Amino acid sequence: MTTTANVQLNDLAQQLIEKLETKNATIGVVGLGYVGLPLAVEKAKAGYNVIGFDVQEEKVAKVNKGENYIGDVLPEDLENLVFSGRLSATADYSFIKEVDALAICVPTPLDIYKHPNMKYVESSAKAIAQNFTKGTLVVLESTTYPGTTEELIKPILEESGLVCGEDFFLAYSPERVDPGNKQFKTKNTPKVVGGITPECTKVAATMYRNVLEGEIHEVSSPSVAEMEKILENTFRNINIALANEMAILCNKMGIDVWEVIDAAATKPYGFMPFYPGPGLGGHCIPIDPWYLTWKAREYNYHTKLIETAGEINDSMPDFVVQRCAEILNNQGKALKDSNILVLGVAYKRDIDDYRESPVLPILERLDASGAQWNVVDPYVKQFKLNGKINYTAENTDPELLRNADLVLIATDHSEFRYNEILNSASAIFDTRNVFEKDASHNNVFSL
Incomplete structure (x- = not known):
């Protein structure tokens, strides 16, 4: 682990560190979404005055009214x-001149070619460059490809005439947010920090040590920090792809994949269980590995394993719809004109986030097959599919269940009344192993 304990600091760095340690610094957060708002709240709870910046006036208005819209933020914390x-929000980026440190927490989506779309990061950096002052710390937290901080952010900020490492401080510290995780939140999750210079790293690490309870792990450069974030999510992506491929093969062979995984997990070393599902969702695991695939081409390297894993995971919605057709066919019914009741549109249990949810392509494929569908989700009241707003039911009722030719459990929310579902539905396709393997459940079918 890199350490900056003995780094010689210039006057601006010393002044900023003193402000951070005495909580006299004002901290800005650019982007008030799933990452930015919880971070802004933690910084304000730590005793700093915090200004949140966002181009969406609706978010700004909600924050300033104390109205919470992120599941991992306690409404009473935001309101207080x-x-x-302690906390305010604005869409006026000229207020950046009033802050001593800034975190950039804006989206980094992929375009239609699976290339990084950096327009939000770039526009944020330009807004900062036009308004920030000497002695400011800027930290990029958005997940991105290795080299972004040094190759994209630094040149934009230096267009201001200020010099990185001398007049301002720049670092990368990847967000680590797991929506719905009851154990690890922004406050207690370890943080990785890598600055352009050792001084940059020390200043950034000082800020996080005064905000968070988790370990602050310093690395030698922003590129190391950027790459480790990609490694985290690529590791999960690839292992989930393996579990999904095993599920497909086990289905063909008449073997229960869940029992196979449980048996393998009894080994106390050399194995970590990952589980199959209807596909990958969220803003990280399905997307982040493609940043590395894109960047690798610059070095004439083809990331074969990553791309294969992506193809397997992307194909799971097709497999799910194929299984729906098989289950219905075995009951003498066709997928076309059938009534499918889909439980859950969020990408994982007990959250309201449906970004990149595999349920969306499943619904598209059901549409293409001529099936009729309804969605039940107690967390997601409405969702957009192909530009159209769709509304969900909050929970199942016996009539919905009886009218369905097939109930598809796509997200295993804990609020679903599973006993009622089991007793009322004629056929259930359980992609999340809610009911496990039980011969008495002759109306339940698994992946």
Whole structure:
């Protein structure tokens, strides 16, 4: 682990560190979404005055009214911080001149070619460059490809005439947010920090040590920090792809994949269980590995394993719909004109986030097959599919269940009434192993 304990600091760095340690610094957060708002709240709870920046006026208005819209933020925390004057929000980026440190937490989506779309990061950096002052710390937290901080952010900020490492401080610290995780939140998750210079690293690490409870792990450069974030999610992507491929093969062979995984997990070393599902969702695991695939081409390297894993995971919605057709066919019914009741549109259990949810392509494929569908989700009240707003039911009722030719469990929310579902549905396709393997459940079919 890199350490900056003995780094010689210039006057601006020393002044900023003193401000951070005495909580006299004002901290800005650019982007008030799933990452930015929880981070802004934690910084304000730590005793700093915090200004949140976002181009969406609706989010700004909600924050300033103390209205929470992110599941991992306690509504009472947000309300107390706003009304005590610790936290405010604005769409006016000229207020950046009032902050001592900034975190950039904006989206980094892929385009239709699976190339990184950096327009939000780039526009944020330009807004900062036009408004920030000497002695400011800027930290990029958005997940991205290795080299972004040094190759994209640094040149934009230096267009201001200020010099990185001398007049301002720049670092990368990847967000680690797992929506719905009851154990690890922004506050207690370890943080990785890598600065352009050792001084940059020390200043950034000082800020996080005064905000978070988790370990602050310093690395030698932003590129190391950027790459480790990609490694985290590529590791999960590839292992989930293996579990999904095993599920497909086990289905063909008449073997219960869940029992196979449980048996393998009894080994106390050399194995970590990953589980299959209807596909990958969320803003990280399905997307992040493609940043590395794109960047690898610059070095004339083809990331074969990563791309194969992506293809397997992307194909799972097709497999799910194929299984729906098989289950219905065995009951003498066709997928066309059948009524499918889909439980869950969020990408994972007990959250309201449906970004990149595999349920969306499943619904598209059901549409293409001529099936009729309804969605039940207690967390997601409405969702957009192909530009159209669709509304969900909050929970199942016996009539919905009886009218369905097939109930598809796509997200295993804990609020679903599974006993009622089991007793009322004629056929259930359980992609999440809610009911496990039980011969008495002759109306339940698994992956």
